[in-house]
Amino acid sequence: xxxxxxxxxxxxxxxxxxxxxxxxxxxxxxxxxxxxxxxxxxxxxxxxxxxxxxxxxxxxxxxxxxxxxxxxxxxxxxxxxxxxxxxxxxxxxxxxxxxxxxxxxxxxxxxxxxxxxxxxxxxxxxxxxxxxxxxxxxxxxxxxxxxxxxxxxxxxxxxxxxxxxxxxxxxxxxxxxxxxxxxxxxxxxxxxxxxxxxxxxxxxxxxxxxxxxxxxxxxxxxxxxxxxxxxxxxxxxxxxxxxxxxxxxxxxxxxxxxxxxxxxxxxxx
Numbered sequence: 001x002x003x004x005x006x007x008x009x010x011x012x013x014x015x016x017x018x019x020x021x022x023x024x025x026x027x028x029x030x031x032x033x034x035x036x037x038x039x040x041x042x043x044x045x046x047x048x049x050x051x052x053x054x055x056x057x058x059x060x061x062x063x064x065x066x067x068x069x070x071x072x073x074x075x076x077x078x079x080x081x082x083x084x085x086x087x088x089x090x091x092x093x094x095x096x097x098x099x100x101x102x103x104x105x106x107x108x109x110x111x112x113x114x115x116x117x118x119x120x121x122x123x124x125x126x127x128x129x130x131x132x133x134x135x136x137x138x139x140x141x142x143x144x145x146x147x148x149x150x151x152x153x154x155x156x157x158x159x160x161x162x163x164x165x166x167x168x169x170x171x172x173x174x175x176x177x178x179x180x181x182x183x184x185x186x187x188x189x190x191x192x193x194x195x196x197x198x199x200x201x202x203x204x205x206x207x208x209x210x211x212x213x214x215x216x217x218x219x220x221x222x223x224x225x226x227x228x229x230x231x232x233x234x235x236x237x238x239x240x241x242x243x244x245x246x247x248x249x250x251x252x253x254x255x256x257x258x259x260x261x262x263x264x265x266x267x268x269x
Contacts (some may be wrong), residue, residue: 001043001080001082001084001130001131002130002132004080005043005131005132005133006132008040008041009132013039013040013041014038014039014040014041014134014135015039015040015041015042015043015131015132015133015134015135016035016036016038016039016041016042016043016133016134016135016136016137016163017035017042017043017044017045017127017128017131017133017135017136017137018031018032018035018042018043018044018045018136018137019044019045019047019124019127019136019138020044020045020046020047020069021046021047021048021049021062022046022047022048022063022064022065022066022069023062023063023064023065023069023178024065024068024069024072024073025176025177025178025180026168026176027139027141027165027167027168027175027176027177028139029072029076030165030166030168031137031138031139031165032044032073032076032078032137033076034137034163034165035135035137035163036076036078038135038137038163039133039134039135041079041080042078042079042080043078043079043080043081043082043131043133044073044078044080044081044082045081045082045083045084045127045131046066046069046081046082046083047082047083047084047089047123047127048062048064049089049119049120049123050086050090050119051090051096051098051115051118051119051122051123052113052115052116052117052118052119052120052123053119054113054114054115054116057113063178063181066083082127082130082131084130089123089126089127096122097122098118098119098122099118099121099122099125099152099156101117101118101121101148102148102151104144104147104148104151104240104241105117105118105121105144105148107144107241108144108232108234108241108252108254109142109144109145109254109263110144112231112254117144117145117148120145120148120149121148121149121152124149124152125152125156128158128160133160134159134160134161135160135161135163136149136160136161136162136163137162137163137164137165138162138163138164138165139164139165139167140164140165140166140167140265141167141175141176141177141263141264141265142263143250143252143265144241144252146162146164147239147240147241149162150162167264167265169195170192172192173192173195173196173199174188174191174192174194174195175195175262175263175264177262177263179260179261179262180260180262182259182260183257183258183260184258187227187257187258187260190226190227190228190257191257191262193223193226193228194223194228194253194255194257194262194264195264195266197219197222197223197233197253198251198253198264198265198266199266200219200222201215201216201218201219201233201235201251201266202251202266202268202269204218205235205249205268206268206269212235212243212244215235216233216234216235219233219253220233223253223255227257228255228256228257229255229256229257230253230254230255230256231254231255231256231261232252232253232254233251233252233253233255234251234252234253235249235250235251235268236249236250236251236252237249237250238250238267248267249267249268250265250266250267250268251265251266251267251268252265253265
């Protein structure tokens with residue numbers, strides 16, 4: 001992989017990189033299509049990263065659809081697919097040199113999955129070292145992850161431009177996600193209410209005198225009435241996920257529907 005990237009550099013060809021864990025859906029495809037417009041060459045990685053799974057999260061159950069993924073990437077005519085083994089990324093019998101994560105990583109998804117973001121930023125840095133891109137595309141659906149990757153690139157002084165990829169939604173508003181396949185038929189009909197709650201909260205913020213905490217509580221109540229178990233529904237500053245003080249705000253939500261945990265977000269218009 002490094003030899004191929006070095007040859008691109010020698011030929012003065014830029015590389016855009018899309019890291020994935022496979023099981024590709026239209027959201028991933030949109031990131032690849034964005035990467036194609038950014039650089040001369042496009043690399044997509046498929047690597048199910050073990051260090052972002054806690055002991056109670058079954059790594060072995062993560063869907064692996066490599067043959068189907070490769071067909072999709074071939075249709076998009078990407079230039080390279082990087083599929084390392086876990087032993088290549090984390091050499092056996094060597095301790096893992098984890099990157100430190102900022103306090104922002106302990107909130108929201110970090111509170112629900114304490115080891116998750118440490119594993120994410122560590123593997124992304126390792127993948128960057130392998131692929132050596134000038135550009136990388138990350139989806140905005142995992143908004144907190146996107147901010148942490150941007151911060152890691154800055155802290156490590158990496159010469160890589162991070163490009164956010166817009167959320168791709170089904171026609172009923174549900175954000176595309178690998179998790180959607182686990183929804184029952186009945187729950188799939190209910191799931192778009194998650195996005196409706198974001199739109200409604202945005203409307204309340206813009207057109208009423210409700211404070212952000214009131215909007216949060218009313219949104220949580222609305223979701224609970226519709227069968228969701230809400231982990232969080234929070235209005236935050238867009239840059240660091242602190243309590244809202246600026247005009248640049250984002251609404252984050254995570255909620256369980258049946259056995260499936262769904263994530264979504266919306267920038268406040």
